[in-house]
Amino acid sequence: MMRKRLYLGILALLIIASLLIYNFSSPIVIEGIVDHKAVTGVKGDTSYTILLNRPAENGSWIIVKDKDYEMFFLKKEKNALISESVEDEMKKKYSDIKYLVSIRLDSRDPINGIGKGDTLAYFVSRDEFNRVRIGDKVKFEVSREKCTIRRILQIERTALVGGLFIAFREEITKDEILSLLDECNIQSSYIKGVDYMSHYYAIVPGDKLKEIEFLHNDGFKELNTTLYYSDEDILKKDRGYVIFFEGEASLDDAKQILNPYDIKIKEINWNYVRFLEPVSEEIAKEWKNKLEVESDVLRVILDCYYDTSYEDKNNHGRLYPETVEYTYFDDYKLINNTDSFLIKTYKPLTEEQIKILRNSGVRKLSASEIETVYHSLIEENRVEEVKDLDFIEDVYQYKTK
Structure with missing residues (x-):
């Protein structure tokens, strides 16, 4: 009996020693x-x-x-x-x-x-x-x-983010924006109203999507340039959908098109929020997710830093990188008479299309969070040339209000 207890005691000590060794040796x-x-x-x-x-x-x-x-x-x-x-x-x-x-x-x-x-x-x-x-x-x-x-x-590798482009509902005030940012613990150096991408939006119940499907642009049928929306312009929000509309129609004309379907279209209140200092993409996405659940926020887009010095040496000289988090090219020093534009395409750009843009007066081209929207600098006298390319859906001038 004593010998059995001795064996059990030794066994217990060995087990404890093994666990200690494992705990201190495991990474x-x-x-x-x-x-x-x-x-x-x-x-x-x-x-x-x-x-x-x-x-x-x-x-x-x-x-x-x-x-x-x-x-x-x-x-x-x-x-x-x-x-x-x-x-x-x-x-x-x-x-x-x-x-x-x-x-x-x-x-x-x-x-x-x-x-x-x-x-x-x-x-x-x-x-x-x-x-x-x-x-x-x-x-x-x-x-x-x-x-x-x-x-x-x-x-x-993750991008650094310097700010946010935020689409607010038309009715929101500056004080309400500041209060919302404060609630999300976002510290900003300044906030500016901007013209950015889509100008109009509508809150559409799910049962009405079929009724306005004639305005949907799938990239294949002939484009209705008066008023339209694409796949990436539809976002689920609360119990319905937010649809961002593009096109040449004025707000009054757009209202006349949608009034028969009892859908109210309004102007987007775009604001750019600049951070006190750049943050990691992960932190910025946390802020984005917090903001987008708010009823007054329609969409949030990250303003990323694309540092070409971060590219892998094996990809040096590569025009079209494998991921979108890069500046594709930067020739802005070659000419002075350029302005800032957003280029919207039907589908993500191919390497050949990027070369065409470079030869069509685009002096800087960077990806955005949306895979069919690109930040660019374009020679002012060649903007129409870029708009006329068959793979370009539209070109928007980016400017502060």
Whole structure:
């Protein structure tokens, strides 16, 4: 009996030891968004920040605290890269050079006791520091050593967002807009009324969609240019649908077309909200989702930063990237008499169509959140030429009211 108890005791100790070994040896994998980066060094007994890399609406994203190293970084750069030679220069003045990456966590860090949604600065190697950029979504293995990343397992490039284009109902006031933004905890530097894409909207009950189907443009039948809507212009809202109308019709003419169907058409109150500083696409989408459930908000579109320096080296020179989160080309310096336009197409652009646009006076072309709408700069005397292309649905001038 005593021997049996002894065996059971030894077995229990072995199980406990195995669990402890497993818990301390199994990797802890965490996900999050890169918020900012920094380089520090020690001089004497004091630690100094040599460099800070964070998003900024105006000015450089790289702040070099020690002016001796300003020569190594261009003002237009958004991502701080530290070469071995730059590190050697830093070591001449500082000891114990450290690289830190601050990450807003999407999952809990049990090693450092940090919860989801909080931000923590992790120590990383120089190579890992160079790999990540502001706004990247990263998956990484955290070290048992305090606040240290053992290795980065996955990097997903995400756009940075500088603001929101928001379509409000016609009746909303400026004070109500400010109150709504405050409720969603969105801090803005300014808000402007803008002309943007569709001008009219209507709230349509589901049982009336069939009645106005003659205004639907599917990209195949002959286009009714007076008043129409496309597939991406229909959004589910509450118990009905919001339809955004395009066309040459004035508001009075549009009302005459829809009055027989007891559908009230109104003007969209478009506003552009500029953030105090750029945020990650993930945060901006959270704000977008909060806003779009509000009864006074019809649609929200992200104003993304498309930094061509972020493109993979293997895709260098590629005109049409695999994802839409890029600027396709930027020739705006070639000519001065350009203006800002939104280009709406029947279908997402092909590489050949992008080449045609480039040869038709389009001097800058960037994707938007909507796959058939593109931001552009066009030579003013060639706008009609672009409008006449068979794959272009319409061209809108983008301007503040």
